[in-house]
Amino acid sequence: MNRATSLRYDNIRTEFGAAIARIASAYEADRSRQQDLQQEIHLAIWRGLPGFREECSLKTWVYRVANNVAATFVAKEMRQRRGQLVSLDDECVIPTHPGHESEVDHKLRVEMLHTFLHTLKLPDRQIALLYLEGHSASDIGEITGLKPAAVAMRIHRLKTVLSKSNTQKGTDHV
Amino acid sequence: MSERPMSIHDIWKESGFDIVVPTSEELIEKDARLRSSVSRSNLLEYVAGLLLFGVSSYFAAQAASGVALAGWVLTMVATVFIMTNLYFRSKGDGPVFGDDTTAHYLASLIRRRDLLGSIWKWYILPLVPGFALLRIAMHGLVSPDQQMFHYGYDVAALILALALALWNHRKAKELNAEIVAIRHLQSL
Numbered sequence: 135m136n137r138a139t140s141l142r143y144d145n146i147r148t149e150f151g152a153a154i155a156r157i158a159s160a161y162e163a164d165r166s167r168q169q170d171l172q173q174e175i176h177l178a179i180w181r182g183l184p185g186f187r188e189e190c191s192l193k194t195w196v197y198r199v200a201n202n203v204a205a206t207f208v209a210k211e212m213r214q215r216r217g218q219l220v221s222l223d224d225e226c227v228i229p230t231h232p233g234h235e236s237e238v239d240h241k242l243r244v245e246m247l248h249t250f251l252h253t254l255k256l257p258d259r260q261i262a263l264l265y266l267e268g269h270s271a272s273d274i275g276e277i278t279g280l281k282p283a284a285v286a287m288r289i290h291r292l293k294t295v296l297s298k299s300n301t302q303k304g305t306d307h308v
Numbered sequence: 309m310s311e312r313p314m315s316i317h318d319i320w321k322e323s324g325f326d327i328v329v330p331t332s333e334e335l336i337e338k339d340a341r342l343r344s345s346v347s348r349s350n351l352l353e354y355v356a357g358l359l360l361f362g363v364s365s366y367f368a369a370q371a372a373s374g375v376a377l378a379g380w381v382l383t384m385v386a387t388v389f390i391m392t393n394l395y396f397r398s399k400g401d402g403p404v405f406g407d408d409t410t411a412h413y414l415a416s417l418i419r420r421r422d423l424l425g426s427i428w429k430w431y432i433l434p435l436v437p438g439f440a441l442l443r444i445a446m447h448g449l450v451s452p453d454q455q456m457f458h459y460g461y462d463v464a465a466l467i468l469a470l471a472l473a474l475w476n477h478r479k480a481k482e483l484n485a486e487i488v489a490i491r492h493l494q495s496l
Contacts, residue, residue, distance in 0.1 A: 152321075199406055247320060276408070278410050
């Protein structure tokens with residue numbers, strides 16, 4: 135790896151370190167395995183960087199690599215839970231915690247979001263995660279390879295699920 | 309003045325996560341570890357193949373009948389065929405993680421479905437003729453009162469093979485349903 139690539143990796147590490155941690159948490163529930171997954175993502179970025187041909191933005195590439203490594207990392211577990219995973223087309227709900235409906239603190243909201251993400255089938259999980267990360271429908275389309283209209287439809291379904299849950303209470307918008 | 313409520317994106321981003329930021333040295337070390345663990349698991353397959361080849365050639369040299377000799381020789385040929393296949397399959401390029409996420413996932417599902425459909429052809433089927441001849445040779449050696457036990461063994465092996473094939477077929481069908489759903493999503 136040459137010096138320019140090495141510097142580029144250092145910038146990615148600084149700029150996307152937190153996003154990579156969030157992506158790992160959306161795929162893997164176990165905390166120690168989340169850390170292993172983060173390392174695998176960093177390794178894939180570090181290995182793949184010399185071959186990055188700027189056919190998309192660096193941000194798109196990093197999110198693609200991170201999601202693909204994470205999907206591979208949890209593939210076996212997802213195969214075992216195939217019957218339990220749901221799509222946004224199904225009647226899916228974000229689990230609520232009894233006694234906290236009126237005022238759900240941030241930590242609990244994030245826990246509920248994680249539980250929800252872990253129950254989603256892969257393409258929907260990726261769209262939901264990228265939406266939570268604040269990407270636009272066209273950015274999500276570029277990362278996932280889906281057409282913006284298809285992404286917009288999934289986001290609409292996601293917003294419906296979110297609006298039915300108490301993760302939304304006290305927030306200004308979906 | 310009341311504070312502006314947080315958006316769902318802010319809540320998601322501001323939650324606490326254990327961030328791991330490996331240094332270049334740690335990555336170099338992990339890279340080397342990963343490569344050696346891959347070669348170790350490949351090596352294990354080759355050692356198992358070599359062992360089967362060695363055992364087969366030992367028994368072929370001592371075969372009591374032409375059928376048994378043919379059985380052991382066919383097992384040796386099958387072992388070479390399987391090992392060659394393993395070598396060329398493991399030589400392929402590693403996964404490309406820069407593809408869009410749907411294409412990457414779709415490719416992984418197709419790979420798995422095709423593997424389920426083909427593994428018996430190059431990993432199990434080549435061993436069948438040799439094993440079948442060895443069973444025939446063995447039937448010729450056992451006393452008539454032990455024949456029933458040996459037939460029972462053959463039937464049990466056949467049932468196990470059929471159950472495995474059915475299980476593979478069911479898994480391949482599930483994967484196919486998922487592949488169709490993702491292709492539909494891509495076409496929207």
